[in-house]
Amino acid sequence: MPEMLEVEAARAVIEARALHRTIAEVVAPDAWYLKRGLNAPAVKRALKGRELVDARRRGKLMLVDTSNGGPVLGLHLGMSGRVVVDGVAAGDPLVYASNREVDAWHRFGLRFADGGTLWMRDPRRLGAVELDPDEDRLGPDAAEITRDELAHVVGRSRAPIKALLMDQSRIAGLGNLLVDEVLWRVGIDPARTANTLKADDVARLHRTIRQTLRTLGRRGGSHTGDMPRERDAHCPRDGAMLVRRTVGGRTTFSCPVHQR
DNA sequence: GATGACCTGTGA
DNA sequence: TCACAGGTCATC
Numbered sequence: 034m035p036e037m038l039e040v041e042a043a044r045a046v047i048e049a050r051a052l053h054r055t056i057a058e059v060v061a062p063d064a065w066y067l068k069r070g071l072n073a074p075a076v077k078r079a080l081k082g083r084e085l086v087d088a089r090r091r092g093k094l095m096l097v098d099t100s101n102g103g104p105v106l107g108l109h110l111g112m113s114g115r116v117v118v119d120g121v122a123a124g125d126p127l128v129y130a131s132n133r134e135v136d137a138w139h140r141f142g143l144r145f146a147d148g149g150t151l152w153m154r155d156p157r158r159l160g161a162v163e164l165d166p167d168e169d170r171l172g173p174d175a176a177e178i179t180r181d182e183l184a185h186v187v188g189r190s191r192a193p194i195k196a197l198l199m200d201q202s203r204i205a206g207l208g209n210l211l212v213d214e215v216l217w218r219v220g221i222d223p224a225r226t227a228n229t230l231k232a233d234d235v236a237r238l239h240r241t242i243r244q245t246l247r248t249l250g251r252r253g254g255s256h257t258g259d260m261p262r263e264r265d266a267h268c269p270r271d272g273a274m275l276v277r278r279t280v281g282g283r284t285t286f287s288c289p290v291h292q293r
Numbered sequence: 294g295a296t297g298a299c300c301t302g303t304g305a
Numbered sequence: 306t307c308a309c310a311g312g313t314c315a316t317c
Contacts, residue, residue, distance in 0.1 A: 065300090111300095112300090112301095113300095113301080113302080156300090156301060156302055157299095157300055157302070158299090158301070159299075159301090192294065196294070196295090279295095281294085281295085282294090282296070282297095
């Protein structure tokens with residue numbers, strides 16, 4: 034799933050419904066889904082009999098701690114993954130992905146001794162499960178990053194600012210939709226070279242990231258932004274025709290008038 | 294850093 | 306049939 038707001042919603046579902054239940058079975062029918070040399074026997078051995086005791090998140094990576102010194106279960110939702118506990122999925126349906134319930138899309142699961150289940154449902158199979166993921170490959174979480182850290186990220190890079198903000202090793206959690214919304218709100222062109230941002234731009238960008246995460250989090254997800262993502266749409270702020278192009282390898286919408 | 298690859302579903 | 310999809314990863 035998608036960006037950090039959806040991962041946070043999934044984390045909250047795990048926290049509310051899946052902790053402190055004994056894992057009776059581990060279902061891992063899709064070897065492709067297990068990453069970093071992990072295989073079905075190993076993950077069963079590692080998790081069976083334990084409980085999930087805490088659900089954390091860093092950027093788009095979900096980190097679930099297990100009991101009795103067990104491994105950290107790392108879950109990536111990819112482009113279309115959802116966490117479903119006892120039939121309850123987090124937050125809003127994904128806009129561009131299917132929300133049907135199809136057993137074949139269950140790539141990984143935990144059956145609890147009380148009869149319930151936690152599924153990762155992922156039509157496109159771009160998500161992943163791993164044990165003890167390396168958290169340090171990710172930069173500071175976008176909701177926690179300080180202004181100074183952001184200034185350091187922007188620093189002397191000649192990349193487009195959008196590409197930088199989507200680079201999970203520098204700042205973790207923002208994806209295509211959130212970055213476009215943030216840059217539209219703050220009035221910065223996604224293709225602008227990062228090192229042309231002044232200290233004042235960075236300060237405004239920092240405030241806008243935090244504010245956008247709060248607002249869209251309350252509304253229900255990354256797709257609830259104010260900037261329309263459609264061909265031939267107009268900027269709600271100044272009425273100009275939005276531009277659609279590729280920046281940082283992703284489809285990008287922006288306003289040619291107020292984003293500079 | 295830009296590009297293509299990965300995988301599969303949806304809607305025009 | 307084609308374009309496109311909210312994410313990463315390897316490769317030129």
